[in-house]
Amino acid sequence: MTIKTYRQTLHDTLAEEMRKDPDILLIGEEIGHFEGSYKITAGLLAEFGPKRVKDTPIAEEGFTGAAIGAAMLGLKPIVEIMTINFSLVAMDQIINHAAKIHAMFGGQVNVPLVIRTPGGGGQQLGASHSQNIEVFYAHIPGLKVVCPSNPADAKGLLKAAIGDTDPVLFLENLGLYGAKGEVPEEDYVLEIGKANVARQGKDITIISYSKATTVALEVADELAHEQISAEVIDLRSLRPLDRQTIVESARKTSRAVVIEDDWLTYGIGAEIAATIQEGAFDYLDAPVRRVAAAEVPVPYSKPLELASLPDAATLSKVIHQILDATAFNR
Amino acid sequence: MVSRNTMTKTGRATNKASDSSNVDSGHQDNKDLLLSFYEEMVFIRHFELKASEMYQKAKIGGYCHLNLGEEATVVGLMRATQKQDYLFTTYREHGYAISKGSDPGRVMAELFGKADGVSHGWGGSMHLFDKETHLMGGYGIVGGQIPPATGAALAISYKNTPSTDSPIVVCIMGDGTTNIGAFHESLNIAAVWKLPIVYVIVNNFLGMGTSVDMASGEPELYKRGASYKIESIRINGEDPLEVYNTSLRMFRIAREEHRPLLIEAMSHRLKGHSVVDPAKYRSTEEMKEAEQHDPIPMLEKKLIGLSYLKESDITSIVAKAKERVSSAVAFAEQSPNPDIRQLFANVYSKKLPNDFYRLPGEPLFDEHSFSK
Numbered sequence: 236m237t238i239k240t241y242r243q244t245l246h247d248t249l250a251e252e253m254r255k256d257p258d259i260l261l262i263g264e265e266i267g268h269f270e271g272s273y274k275i276t277a278g279l280l281a282e283f284g285p286k287r288v289k290d291t292p293i294a295e296e297g298f299t300g301a302a303i304g305a306a307m308l309g310l311k312p313i314v315e316i317m318t319i320n321f322s323l324v325a326m327d328q329i330i331n332h333a334a335k336i337h338a339m340f341g342g343q344v345n346v347p348l349v350i351r352t353p354g355g356g357g358q359q360l361g362a363s364h365s366q367n368i369e370v371f372y373a374h375i376p377g378l379k380v381v382c383p384s385n386p387a388d389a390k391g392l393l394k395a396a397i398g399d400t401d402p403v404l405f406l407e408n409l410g411l412y413g414a415k416g417e418v419p420e421e422d423y424v425l426e427i428g429k430a431n432v433a434r435q436g437k438d439i440t441i442i443s444y445s446k447a448t449t450v451a452l453e454v455a456d457e458l459a460h461e462q463i464s465a466e467v468i469d470l471r472s473l474r475p476l477d478r479q480t481i482v483e484s485a486r487k488t489s490r491a492v493v494i495e496d497d498w499l500t501y502g503i504g505a506e507i508a509a510t511i512q513e514g515a516f517d518y519l520d521a522p523v524r525r526v527a528a529a530e531v532p533v534p535y536s537k538p539l540e541l542a543s544l545p546d547a548a549t550l551s552k553v554i555h556q557i558l559d560a561t562a563f564n565r
Numbered sequence: 566m567v568s569r570n571t572m573t574k575t576g577r578a579t580n581k582a583s584d585s586s587n588v589d590s591g592h593q594d595n596k597d598l599l600l601s602f603y604e605e606m607v608f609i610r611h612f613e614l615k616a617s618e619m620y621q622k623a624k625i626g627g628y629c630h631l632n633l634g635e636e637a638t639v640v641g642l643m644r645a646t647q648k649q650d651y652l653f654t655t656y657r658e659h660g661y662a663i664s665k666g667s668d669p670g671r672v673m674a675e676l677f678g679k680a681d682g683v684s685h686g687w688g689g690s691m692h693l694f695d696k697e698t699h700l701m702g703g704y705g706i707v708g709g710q711i712p713p714a715t716g717a718a719l720a721i722s723y724k725n726t727p728s729t730d731s732p733i734v735v736c737i738m739g740d741g742t743t744n745i746g747a748f749h750e751s752l753n754i755a756a757v758w759k760l761p762i763v764y765v766i767v768n769n770f771l772g773m774g775t776s777v778d779m780a781s782g783e784p785e786l787y788k789r790g791a792s793y794k795i796e797s798i799r800i801n802g803e804d805p806l807e808v809y810n811t812s813l814r815m816f817r818i819a820r821e822e823h824r825p826l827l828i829e830a831m832s833h834r835l836k837g838h839s840v841v842d843p844a845k846y847r848s849t850e851e852m853k854e855a856e857q858h859d860p861i862p863m864l865e866k867k868l869i870g871l872s873y874l875k876e877s878d879i880t881s882i883v884a885k886a887k888e889r890v891s892s893a894v895a896f897a898e899q900s901p902n903p904d905i906r907q908l909f910a911n912v913y914s915k916k917l918p919n920d921f922y923r924l925p926g927e928p929l930f931d932e933h934s935f936s937k
């Protein structure tokens with residue numbers, strides 16, 4: 236076990252997999268000579284050379300689509316899209332092509348493609364650079380979307396994504412790159428589609444993913460001091476979605492809240508809430524609440540940006556509201 | 566009004582000098598080649614006419630775009646490919662699939678949405694795919710095929726060095742498609758990465774009803790290659806031999822040098838954009854002109870002139886084509902519909918944990934799946 240950042244873990248995992256499989260190549264803007272906008276690929280050009288670490292023109296549609304074609308012929312491309320905001324210009328290739336090619340052509344060809352891209356607000360990058368739009372991709376049958384919340388999961392899920400024979404959107408987070416955590420030394424793969432009960436509890440279930448999970452765990456720690464036992468479910472995968480784990484937890488605790496960095500309306504939390512009402516209706520003591528981003532283009536000004544994004548204090552407040560409304564006794 | 570007269574319809578032009586043909590129509594050795602082109606063009610013509618008829622009879626659903634008028638381009642191009650070459654094409658691809666080697670019965674079965682279709686009933690007319698023949702798909706999104714085709718060429722260059730038998734990618738598109746961003750992004754990528762791909766623009770003067778002149782700042786589309794230092798050529802797409810010769814030469818360069826090239830084949834669409842389009846936007850003169858450029862009678866005339874063909878041969882070639890088309894239809898008719906139990910079989914290539922494979926209205930959970 237070593238303590239590593241999320242960034243370093245991604246870097247090391249990419250290098251480890253590339254050493255094992257010569258068919259893996261990296262494709263993206265500024266990943267080679269510039270060593271990556273967020274330095275995930277630092278040093279990889281030097282180790283693997285320009286054939287396997289391909290700097291691209293600024294052409295997300297072109298190079299994401301090219302990765303699809305390369306995958307169709309048996310390579311295992313890993314695309315880096317600088318941030319998820321720029322994936323919008325590649326959406327035709329991701330949704331109309333990567334997600335469709337296996338089914339639409341009758342199962343004759345696979346698309347073993349990984350698209351790595353960070354989401355995340357809170358960096359004062361303004362409206363066009365601060366979005367959490369993973370739900371666009373999580374909506375699409377044919378895609379998988381994974382969203383590790385800590386370094387150890389980043390390793391296990393990246394290995395799973397690389398080993399997968401279908402296209403996987405691997406969601407990173409600008410706010411997590413510097414986060415540290417224990418990462419096991421050995422080789423391991425996390426199964427895509429399985430949620431993680433990140434903390435056991437009995438009074439309320441907090442469901443979250445990606446960076447919001449760190450907020451959920453922080454709040455759960457604080458609640459423990461008040462003798463409130465919160466269970467935290469880290470989704471790890473948005474598609475496929477582990478509904479069973481969510482519902483089992485909600486049945487156990489009778490209360491549930493979602494914390495998500497995307498917008499409320501039609502967001503990931505909406506799907507979670509619908510799942511819980513269908514699977515645990517008779518077990519619930521309170522309506523499922525969602526703590527999500529305010530419905531505005533994310534502002535630049537720090538006080539405005541902070542006001543628009545969900546945080547620990549808000550989650551804690553909402554949890555107390557739920558508990559109070561259900562006459563919770565410590 | 567489509568001002569097609571301003572275009573050099575059959576004139577040959579290049580953005581680079583090197584140009585020499587290697588098969589000459591007046592040469593006795595080429596009799597068999599020309600006759601086989603003719604037979605295949607006639608077959609595709611009758612396949613497409615039958616597809617149109619089957620569409621009217623509602624045997625075929627969705628959109629159905631035909632190669633009527635483009636047979637010389639289709640056959641000339643496909644005959645110049647080698648078995649190991651990969652083809653990415655558009656929704657107007659029945660002829661290409663057949664000419665690249667797909668069984669016509671399985672192509673017709675796909676149009677019928679049947680289990681024996683080349684895409685097992687999942688693609689329909691616009692999305693033919695045949696792993697065996699390296700047909701890597703017809704694509705219904707305009708320009709959608711261009712980035713994956715370019716990436717397939719990347720995979721080729723990753724695994725192969727340039728040589729006389731290196732595979733290449735042939736990527737077909739229409740004239741209208743050259744205005745979409747994916748075209749430009751891909752050509753640029755192919756140029757900087759030196760990929761073995763030949764882009765082919767089939768210029769039939771029309772998008773759906775919008776002409777090249779209306780839609781393209783530079784209507785001489787082959788010139789767009791110059792922006793990316795891609796050698797390109799405009800050829801007469803009505804002459805299968807010219808298409809074949811040029812393709813052979815361009816494909817050879819892509820194979821032996823691993824670099825992208827561009828061909829613009831000037832062609833004509835004899836009917837509407839798709840089967841249901843009455844093409845009211847085209848004048849009678851324009852339609853008449855298109856008919857005068859029908860490559861099949863043109864080739865017939867040439868072959869008769871060269872004494873390669875007699876009127877009686879034509880009758881028997883047409884009869885044979887119709888017979889093959891009938892058996893393709895018969896095959897499609899008897900093929901079963903895909904099994905509804907297979908509905909979720911190919912959403913992903915492997916079975917998922919926590920699958921969500923429910924038919925509309927089915928509950929998310931089975932009560933017995935929960936403990937106690």
Ligand SMILES: Cc1ncc(C[n+]2csc(CCOP(=O)(O)OP(=O)(O)O)c2C)c(N)n1
Pocket residue numbers: 655657705706707708738739740741742743769771772773838
């Ligand atoms: C992205 C996209 N936009 C629009 C369409 C609708 N559409 C289908 S075919 C077509 C015209 C394409 O013309 P061209 O590239 O010349 O090909 P042709 O049909 O003439 O073979 C259009 C606009 C589409 N399928 N995809």
Ligand SMILES: [Mg+2]
Pocket residue numbers: 739740741767768769770771772
């Ligand atoms: Mg056209």
